[in-house]
Each structure stands twice: as C-alpha cells, then as structure tokens.
C-alpha cells in the first residue's frame with residue numbers, strides 16, 4: 235500500500251527574519267524611480283549605498299523595530315516593518331520590488347505580519363495619491379483617521395498623506 239504523501243506547502247509568500255545578504259537586494263529595489271515617487275517620503279538620496287547600509291544595520295539592531303523579509307516563490311520580494319514614530323506610536327511600512335507588484339504580495343505580506351505584530355492600535359501613513367498602498371492597508375483592515383503633510387524627498391515638495399489606524 236502506498237504511504238500518504240504529505241500535502242505540499244503551496245504557499246508562495248513567506249516572511250522570515252532579515253539576512254545580511256538581503257540588504258543589497260533591498261537597496262536595488264529602493265532605487266526604482268516609480269517606487270520612490272509612490273512612496274514619496276523616502277531617503278534623501280536613495281543611490282547612496284553607504285547611507286542605506288548604515289541605516290539598515292542600525293534598524294536591524296534596534297529592538298523597537300521589527301523587520302521581516304518577504305519571500306515570493308523563494309525570491310526576496312521586499313520587506314515589511316514596524317517601528318515607533320516620533321510620538322512613539324507603532325507604525326507599519328513596506329516596500330515591494332517592482333517585478334513583484336500587482337500579485338497580491340504586499341497584501342499577503344502585511345496580513346501575515348499583522349499576525350506577528352500583536353500591538354494595537356497600529357498606524358500607517360501613505361501619500362494621498364499612493365492608491366495601491368492605501369488599498370493594501372484598507373484590505374488589511376486599516377481605516378483612514380486623519381491626514382498630514384510633510385516634505386517628500388522623492389518629489390522635492392511638501393505633499394499630503396493619509397494617516398490610517400488598525401484597532
């Protein structure tokens with residue numbers, strides 16, 4: 235008689251801890267001009283590799299910051315993180331490499347991350363015209379609670395953003 239074969243894990247999205255070897259991939263992903271325009275509130279100079287590496291090494295050593303690498307089909311597709319904003323409110327953010335956009339990766343990664351990070355309320359921000367990010371947040375249960383404006387490095391001007399909260 236044949237032995238039962240375990241059901242294969244068909245999940246194509248996984249979160250895991252960040253490995254140092256992920257950082258050059260994250261660096262390349264955050265260089266994309268369209269992604270920068272969307273995210274708007276970005277690093278002053280995304281092409282500054284040393285500044286990027288220093289920032290990430292510091293973030294990985296900060297116990298108030300939780301970061302996970304998003305794997306899609308076994309490849310490093312991006313990152314999702316939570317940190318405390320200037321008012322010490324926990325906030326989430328994420329960045330997906332362009333080749334992986336439009337496949338539900340951000341939505342699945344954020345919902346998995348929200349099971350990992352149990353603190354509530356949890357906040358998020360998105361430029362008012364970052365419709366994809368707003369959609370991801372709202373699909374994951376976040377609701378718009380206010381708005382703000384700030385200087386967006388990627389656009390060299392002050393722009394408006396929505397503040398969202400998950401209770």
Ligand SMILES: CC(C)(COP(=O)(O)OP(=O)(O)OC[C@H]1O[C@@H](n2cnc3c(N)ncnc32)[C@H](O)[C@@H]1OP(=O)(O)O)[C@@H](O)C(=O)NCCC(=O)NCCS
Pocket residue numbers: 268269270272273274327328329330331334335336337338339340341342359360361364365366367369370
């Ligand atoms: C925003 C971002 C995370 C989206 O990632 P993604 O993996 O493509 O997102 P998903 O596929 O899970 O979902 C995107 C949703 O937005 C929708 N969407 C995409 N572009 C849209 C647009 N221009 N207008 C309206 N909705 C849009 C998609 O249809 C989808 O919704 P649906 O499932 O109801 O169809 C990704 O583009 C990214 O990393 N951008 C650069 C960095 C960034 O903006 N980070 C967020 C900072 S707040």
